[in-house]
Amino acid sequence: MDKITETRKFLVCIGSSPTSAKCIYWAEKNAETFSSAWTAVYVESDEGLYLKDSEKKSLQSNMELATQLGGEVVTLNGHNIAMAVAEYAKRTGTTDIAVGKSRNKKTFINIFKLDLEDKLMSLLPDVEIHVLPDHNITKTYRKNPKILLIKPVLTWKDTGITLFTLICASVISLFLNRIHIENENMILMYILSVLIISRVTTGYIYGVAGSVFSVLIFNYLFAEPYYSFIAIQKGDLITFTIMLFVALTTSTLTVRVKAQANYAFEREKRTEILYEINKKLLVTTGLTNIVHLTNEYIIKIFRRSVIFYISDPFNGAEGILMKYEEEEDMDFMMSEAEKAVAHWVFLNQKRAGAGTEVQMASEVFYIPVISRGQVLGVIGLSCMNGSFIDQNNLLFLRMIVSIAAMALERQQLSDKQRIILVQSEKEKMRSNLLRAVSHDLRTPLTGILGASSTILENSDTLDKDTKLNLISNIKEESQWLIRMVENLLSVTRINGESSEVRKCPEAAEEIVAAAIGRTRKRFKDCKINVKVPDELLIVPMDGILIEQVIINLLENAIKHSGVDIEINVDVKKEQDTAIFEISDNGEGITEQDLPYLLDNFNPKKEKASDSSRGMGIGLSICMSIIKAHHGKMEVENNISGGAIFRFALPLEGGTDSES
Amino acid sequence: MNHKLLILLVEDETVICNFISTILTTHNYNVIKANNGKDAISLATSHCPDLILLDLGLPDMDGEEIIKQIRSWSTLPIIVVSAREYEQDKVRALDLGADDYITKPFGTSELLARIRTGIRHSNKMSNNSPESEISIGNLNINYEKRIVKVEDKIVHLTPIEYKIITLLSKNIGKVLTHESIIKEIWGPFINENQALRVNMANIRRKIEKNPAEPQYIITEVGVGYRMVDDEG
Numbered sequence: 001m002d003k004i005t006e007t008r009k010f011l012v013c014i015g016s017s018p019t020s021a022k023c024i025y026w027a028e029k030n031a032e033t034f035s036s037a038w039t040a041v042y043v044e045s046d047e048g049l050y051l052k053d054s055e056k057k058s059l060q061s062n063m064e065l066a067t068q069l070g071g072e073v074v075t076l077n078g079h080n081i082a083m084a085v086a087e088y089a090k091r092t093g094t095t096d097i098a099v100g101k102s103r104n105k106k107t108f109i110n111i112f113k114l115d116l117e118d119k120l121m122s123l124l125p126d127v128e129i130h131v132l133p134d135h136n137i138t139k140t141y142r143k144n145p146k147i148l149l150i151k152p153v154l155t156w157k158d159t160g161i162t163l164f165t166l167i168c169a170s171v172i173s174l175f176l177n178r179i180h181i182e183n184e185n186m187i188l189m190y191i192l193s194v195l196i197i198s199r200v201t202t203g204y205i206y207g208v209a210g211s212v213f214s215v216l217i218f219n220y221l222f223a224e225p226y227y228s229f230i231a232i233q234k235g236d237l238i239t240f241t242i243m244l245f246v247a248l249t250t251s252t253l254t255v256r257v258k259a260q261a262n263y264a265f266e267r268e269k270r271t272e273i274l275y276e277i278n279k280k281l282l283v284t285t286g287l288t289n290i291v292h293l294t295n296e297y298i299i300k301i302f303r304r305s306v307i308f309y310i311s312d313p314f315n316g317a318e319g320i321l322m323k324y325e326e327e328e329d330m331d332f333m334m335s336e337a338e339k340a341v342a343h344w345v346f347l348n349q350k351r352a353g354a355g356t357e358v359q360m361a362s363e364v365f366y367i368p369v370i371s372r373g374q375v376l377g378v379i380g381l382s383c384m385n386g387s388f389i390d391q392n393n394l395l396f397l398r399m400i401v402s403i404a405a406m407a408l409e410r411q412q413l414s415d416k417q418r419i420i421l422v423q424s425e426k427e428k429m430r431s432n433l434l435r436a437v438s439h440d441l442r443t444p445l446t447g448i449l450g451a452s453s454t455i456l457e458n459s460d461t462l463d464k465d466t467k468l469n470l471i472s473n474i475k476e477e478s479q480w481l482i483r484m485v486e487n488l489l490s491v492t493r494i495n496g497e498s499s500e501v502r503k504c505p506e507a508a509e510e511i512v513a514a515a516i517g518r519t520r521k522r523f524k525d526c527k528i529n530v531k532v533p534d535e536l537l538i539v540p541m542d543g544i545l546i547e548q549v550i551i552n553l554l555e556n557a558i559k560h561s562g563v564d565i566e567i568n569v570d571v572k573k574e575q576d577t578a579i580f581e582i583s584d585n586g587e588g589i590t591e592q593d594l595p596y597l598l599d600n601f602n603p604k605k606e607k608a609s610d611s612s613r614g615m616g617i618g619l620s621i622c623m624s625i626i627k628a629h630h631g632k633m634e635v636e637n638n639i640s641g642g643a644i645f646r647f648a649l650p651l652e653g654g655t656d657s658e659s
Numbered sequence: 660m661n662h663k664l665l666i667l668l669v670e671d672e673t674v675i676c677n678f679i680s681t682i683l684t685t686h687n688y689n690v691i692k693a694n695n696g697k698d699a700i701s702l703a704t705s706h707c708p709d710l711i712l713l714d715l716g717l718p719d720m721d722g723e724e725i726i727k728q729i730r731s732w733s734t735l736p737i738i739v740v741s742a743r744e745y746e747q748d749k750v751r752a753l754d755l756g757a758d759d760y761i762t763k764p765f766g767t768s769e770l771l772a773r774i775r776t777g778i779r780h781s782n783k784m785s786n787n788s789p790e791s792e793i794s795i796g797n798l799n800i801n802y803e804k805r806i807v808k809v810e811d812k813i814v815h816l817t818p819i820e821y822k823i824i825t826l827l828s829k830n831i832g833k834v835l836t837h838e839s840i841i842k843e844i845w846g847p848f849i850n851e852n853q854a855l856r857v858n859m860a861n862i863r864r865k866i867e868k869n870p871a872e873p874q875y876i877i878t879e880v881g882v883g884y885r886m887v888d889d890e891g
Contacts, residue, residue: 482764507856509863509871510878517877521766530871536860538853543880544746571871 008095010038012071013085013116016055019100019134020062026098026132028069040066040073041088043081044263056390063391064356075395077263079256082119089124098130158201162210169193170217183222187239190214194243198250202258207247215240273301274399281407288320290411291377294404295322298381301400302393305330305382307364310408312346313339319380333382338364345378353380355388365389367397371405376412379404433491433620440484444477451477479522483555487621490548494628501628503540508532508571508578511543515550516569523558530569537571539578539649545625546649552618553582553645561586561642576651577631583644588637622647664778665689667708669699669725670740671718675763679712682767688774696720703729710777713757715741715748722748723755730756736777740765746881753836753882760834760882776832776888793828795888798866798875800828809866819844820862823855824886827876832888834879859884 012027014020024040031038042063063073078084089097099117117131173186194214198207215236277297284290291308298306305327309319319342323330332338341359345352345366352358353366363384369377379401381389389397451470455462462470494501509532516528550569557567561584570581626633626647633647666683670676671694680690691706693699696719703711711729715722726737736758741749749760758780761773783790792801799808807814807824816824822844827835837855845851859878863870876886 478764505853505856506880507860507878509860510856511880513871513873514878514880516872530869532871534864536857538856547880569871 008034008036009093010034010036011085011089011092011094011097012038012040012066013081013097013099014040014042014059014062014066016059016062017100017134018058019132020059021065022132022134023098023100024062024066024069024071026130027071030096031071038071039092039094040071041076041085042073043076043078043084060391068357073391073395075392077260077267079260082116082123086120086123089127094127096128096130097124098132101131101133154205155202158206161200162197162206162213165193165197166210166213166217169214170221173218174221177222186218186222190218191243191246194247195250198247199254201251203255204248204251207251208244211240211243211247214243270396270399273297274403277400278403281403284407285411285414287408287411290404290407291320292322294379294400294407295320298322298379298397298400299324302381302389302397304387305333307333307338307342307380309342309346309378309380310376312343314343314346319378324382327382327384330382333364333380338362338380342366342378342380346375349375354383367401369401369405369408371409376405376408437484437488441481444481447477448474448481483551484618487548487552487618490545490625491621493542493545494624501542501545501625503542503629505538505540506543506546508537508539508580511541511547512550512569512571512580515547515554518547519551519554519558523555526558527566528554528569529566530571532571533573535573537573537578539651541629541649542625546629549622549625549647550580550582552622556618556645557582557584557586557643560584573651574648577648578651579646579648581644581646583638583642585638585640585642588641589635589643663687663689664709665691665706666774667691667693667699667702667706667711669693669696669712669717670714671695671716672714675714679770682770683774686771696722696725699725700728703733703735707733708735709781710774711735711737712774713737713739715739715745715752723752726752726755726757734781736781738773738777749882750836750838753834754838758833772832779888780830780833793831795828795831795875795886800824807866814865816862816865817858820858820865823858824862824866824876827884827886831886834883834885836883838883840883 008030010027010031012020012023014023027038027040040063042059066073074088076084076088085097088094097120099120101115101117117129120127121129169189169192173189176185176189191214194207194210197210198204201207218239219236277293280293281290284293287310291310295306295308298304299322303324303326305322305324307319307321309317311317313319319334319339321330321333341353341362341364344359345368349368349370350358351365351367353362353364354360355365363382364380365383365388366378366380368375369379381397383389451474455467455470459467512530512532516530520526520528554567554569558565561567566585568581568583570579570583572579572581623633626649629649631647631649633645635643635645638644664687666688668676668679668683668690670679670692673694676692676694680692683690691702691708693702696717699711699713699717702708713722713725717725722739726739729735729737737756739749739752739757739760740763741752741760742763753760758777759773761770789802791803792799794800797810799811801807802825805821807816807821823840826840826843837852841849841851841855845854859876860870863873863876866875867873874887876884879885
């Protein structure tokens with residue numbers, strides 16, 4: 001059929017009758033034609049409590065069929081099927097309802113009872129009612145005669161109540177007799193007691209028994225001849241009938257009311273549990289926590305062991321198994337065969353396992369946790385020894401699973417967000433570095449280009465001193481550039497992903513000496529005082545990187561301290577860290593720059609970066625190197641003027657002492 | 660001896676090649692140039708230079724290969740030129756037979772000093788008469804008497820420390836890798852890196868005024884140690 005654009009909503013009334021299956025297929029076909037959703041409704045009335053096992057099974061398979069074909073199965077509760085369906089239909093805007101033709105024998109009682117389809121038509125004038133005939137005309141299907149098949153439930157309590165009420169009634173009646181009240185009132189007394197018995201006891205049996213006994217007792221006590229059972233009169237028959245009727249009516253009412261109360265109670269309990277689960281999951285973070293919480297609740301509610309897979313077991317993930325304490329060996333739930341079923345569920349996004357039509361041999365029932373078309377996980381409940389999950393519980397399970405799905409999705413999104421944040425931080429850092437480097441490269445290169453072109457173009461007119469000056473400028477700028485390049489190359493020694501360095505045990509004094517030696521080569525006249533502990537201090541580190549750090553700090557100190565500077569380098573050991581301090585007696589660091597110095601370079605763009613001359617990059621690279629060593633770095637102003645740069649390296653952790 | 664020494668310069672970067680050969684020629688050395696490994700080896704075999712300056716970053720051959728080949732028939736001094744970070748390459752080159760290394764970018768004075776040291780040692784080896792003592796600055800080592808003095812005061816060294824300081828002084832000006840020192844002192848099968856550091860620290864404390872500002876024995880980070888000669 002062509003797809004029609006009119007919107008329709010289909011509803012199918014299902015029960016345990018075989019016609020329901022037909023209705024379901026009909027609904028699915030039509031729903032597909034109209035591209036709409038369809039619902040299968042089962043009304044749980046008092047009859048539902050007394051279904052035979054075979055009927056329960058066929059009801060369940062009908063519901064399964066409906067779900068498999070893509071419909072939504074809804075269970076309503078109500079005494080009047082038509083009213084319940086009508087109300088639901090009105091609420092959901094149903095346009096078409098399908099029912100199976102009732103096949104009840106037209107008995108005396110039924111003659112005046114409207115069939116379901118008629119009732120629906122009168123309640124829902126705007127809805128199209130489709131009646132599907134049942135071609136199987138043989139009446140092997142029969143509705144339960146309510147009463148006869150109900151197993152009477154005998155309890156001591158109810159027996160006691162019955163006897164007690166009857167005795168009370170008799171006593172009061174005897175009393176009334178003594179004071180010469182007419183017999184009619186005694187009859188009423190017994191009717192009242194039958195009413196009470198039916199109201200209070202469970203089932204019909206006591207009400208009926210009460211009626212019988214009331215008649216007998218009345219006959220015995222108050223009918224002539226007194227204290228005998230003889231002479232049952234015509235009137236007794238009427239009395240008995242009326243009492244019986246009262247008993248039955250009241251019992252029915254009572255049964256219904258109790259059933260409804262039970263149902264409402266169950267419903268409320270479920271809703272409460274769902275609310276509780278939802279509330280707890282909202283504040284749970286971390287995949288494993290969510291899984292554990294869900295597992296806990298499932299065990300509590302369904303009293304079965306549960307296994308939760310957060311990813312396909314064929315990708316190597318192990319499910320998280322939680323055992324219900326009364327179940328013994330649950331290791332089979334983690335077997336290869338079971339994993340294969342779980343894997344199938346991941347791929348096909350459908351339920352499988354025990355009680356379904358897929359992989360029926362499994363002893364675990366699997367349900368996928370789906371959110372927005374994506375399978376976030378699979379939950380398996382143990383169904384040992386054929387204890388399948390019934391439709392009611394299944395509905396509840398689905399609700400819980402959808403809550404878990406939301407929680408998992410939320411967790412996934414938050415994890416993704418974190419990764420994105422980290423990556424964007426890295427990107428920012430990288431582009432910052434590039435920008436700063438390019439800027440700082442340009443300045444000295446401009447100087448070199450300028451000086452060399454000046455010499456070349458004016459070599460005749462310039463005097464020797466000026467030329468030497470310019471050339472020495474070129475040399476200085478080049479040295480500066482080299483230092484910067486070395487700094488940048490240092491960064492490549494730090495592994496990109498893990499930001500770790502390869503540490504070797506080195507002698508602190510050797511590294512410091514080397515760094516000072518190199519600095520002295522470039523700045524011949526500066527005064528550097530250095531002190532190391534008397535006992536040899538071995539620190540695990542990447543020698544070249546730490547040498548770079550010290551060189552950077554020394555040159556920094558020199559640059560910012562003018563000519564007559566004195567720099568102090570101090571190395572000491574404090575518990576399990578090695579502390580390196582480089583202090584100068586220069587101008588120190590302005591208050592506003594102090595907090596930013598080690599964090600970022602050039603945060604203040606107004607300040608001409610020429611004056612700081614790449615102080616930013618050098619220091620930030622120092623910071624990266626120290627961080628990669630799992631050390632700490634800080635800077636402060638010296639009380640006696642000047643700045644102190646201090647970094648600490650842990651004495652633990654180093655690789656093999658390969659040089 | 661007044662003949663000019665011949666240096667084979669192996670460097671593929673033209674600019675660097677130019678300025679090095681300029682310096683060398685100015686300082687009275689003869690220079691022959693090669694810009695790849697094959698030429699270097701053939702020039703070395705045909706001209707027998709007094710020293711080879713070998714850049715490790717050659718396009719066609721591994722510098723180590725060249726060292727191996729030359730070392731198979733000659734002990735002429737080889738100084739390798741390399742970039743700073745690749746200390747592993749330097750160590751390997753030194754262990755394969757190179758005598759010293761210099762890091763790019765280098766100053767001319769440093770280069771010349773290394774060359775002079777290299778030549779000196781090769782002369783010493785061909786000389787065959789062992790020195791009886793050596794003096795550097797205020798440090799004096801008398802090999803015959805096995806006495807070490809700093810500022811004329813006798814310094815007491817343990818046997819291992821004496822061996823180390825002797826080894827360094829006999830190779831004065833040249834860098835010795837950690838591994839080669841360990842092999843010499845403790846033998847080839849033991850990894851005594853920690854012991855070496857400790858011994859060096861002790862030596863420093865005995866002969867240097869400030870162990871963090873050594874005058875005589877300096878550390879080449881990641882590579883080894885070098886005893887400073889008068890050349891600087």
